[in-house]
Amino acid sequence: xxxxxxxxxxxxxxxxxxxxxxxxxxxxxxxxxxxxxxxxxxxxxxxxxxxxxxxxxxxxxxxxxxxxxxxxxxxxxxxxxxxxxxxxxxxxxxxxxxxxxxxxxxxxxx
Amino acid sequence: xxxxxxxxxxxxxxxxxxxxxxxxxxxxxxxxxxxxxxxxxxxxxxxxxxxxxxxxxxxxxxxxxxxxxxxxxxxxxxxxxxxxxxxxxxxxxxxxxxxxxxxxxxxxxxxxxxxxxxxxxxxxx
Numbered sequence: 016x017x018x019x020x021x022x023x024x025x026x027x028x029x030x031x032x033x034x035x036x037x038x039x040x041x042x043x044x045x046x047x048x049x050x051x052x053x054x055x056x057x058x059x060x061x062x063x064x065x066x067x068x069x070x071x072x073x074x075x076x077x078x079x080x081x082x083x084x085x086x087x088x089x090x091x092x093x094x095x096x097x098x099x100x101x102x103x104x105x106x107x108x109x110x111x112x113x114x115x116x117x118x119x120x121x122x123x124x125x
Numbered sequence: 126x127x128x129x130x131x132x133x134x135x136x137x138x139x140x141x142x143x144x145x146x147x148x149x150x151x152x153x154x155x156x157x158x159x160x161x162x163x164x165x166x167x168x169x170x171x172x173x174x175x176x177x178x179x180x181x182x183x184x185x186x187x188x189x190x191x192x193x194x195x196x197x198x199x200x201x202x203x204x205x206x207x208x209x210x211x212x213x214x215x216x217x218x219x220x221x222x223x224x225x226x227x228x229x230x231x232x233x234x235x236x237x238x239x240x241x242x243x244x245x246x247x248x249x250x
Contacts, residue, residue: 017169048229050236052170059220059243060170065236066227103170107235113184114160114172114224114235 018043019104019117026123027094035089035120037104043115045085047107051078054101054119063102064089096124127151127239129221134244137211145206145244147221152239154202155179158224161195161206162237163246165217174206175224175235188214211248218243 020038027033039045051064062071064080067087079090087104104117133145145161160175174185174195183195194207204221223239 047232048227048234048236050234052237059240060237061240062236062238065225065238066234071238105170105172105236107233109233111187113186114162114175116162116170116172119169 017118018108018111018115019106021102021104021117021120023118024121024123026125028125029094029096031094032090032092033094033122034091035102035104035122037087037089037117039085039087039106039115041085042110043085043106043108044082044087046109049080049082049087050105051080051087051089052103052105053098054103056100060103091122094122094124098122099124127223129223129239129241131219131221131241131244134219134246136247136249138250139212139248141211141248142207142209143211143246145208145219145221145246147204147241149202149204149221149223152223155199158226158235159197159204160222160224160237161204162220162222162240163215163217164220164243165214168217173219176204177226208246211246213248216246216248218245 052060054060067082068080101119108115161173176195192210197204220243221241222237225238227234
């Protein structure tokens with residue numbers, strides 16, 4: 016059971032938009048910044064979003080992040096077949112003093 | 126090129142021990158917290174342990190406390206994970222992770238901005 020809660024899967028047609036939610040509590044997302052990761056099949060995760068809404072160099076602006084209260088959201092616009100992957104949210108847990116992740120959401124392009 | 130490379134995974138019997146190592150290159154090692162993140166087969170990510178820049182502060186997931194020990198050698202740009210009392214549920218890919226840690230007034234930010242390719246640990250009799 017992951018500390019952060021994500022939907023197991025989302026799907027949409029090419030070119031459409033999807034959003035992935037990530038729910039925590041006051042000691043996780045409510046108290047700390049959120050990051051998002053993309054894991055393509057058979058590869059290591061890659062950082063997509065940090066500090067709730069910032070993109071590392073090289074990440075297209077089709078990917079966006081936001082945080083409100085104890086929840087966060089990842090948005091992907093202009094969906095492409097290459098976006099099919101697992102997406103994980105992450106943050107720090109101020110009570111447990113450790114990093115925590117969501118269970119992951121599989122994005123399928125129909 | 127910024128990279129971290131893991132080694133030391135393998136097959137071990139329940140109750141056994143294993144020592145994972147990670148060597149880093151291409152960045153100012155002493156400036157970063159380092160961590161180990163694992164992923165059981167077909168499952169999500171789990172933050173196993175992390176160690177701050179000077180090695181003075183370490184953190185562990187409840188699932189590994191008392192069994193795993195993280196350490197770093199700042200002279201060799203390396204971090205290690207000593208795993209004792211291994212269990213079947215410790216099976217998975219173990220990733221070495223560079224952590225971008227920032228302490229803002231509105232909270233802290235810990236994200237993994239560099240990941241290794243992972244090393245596989247299998248605990249089975």
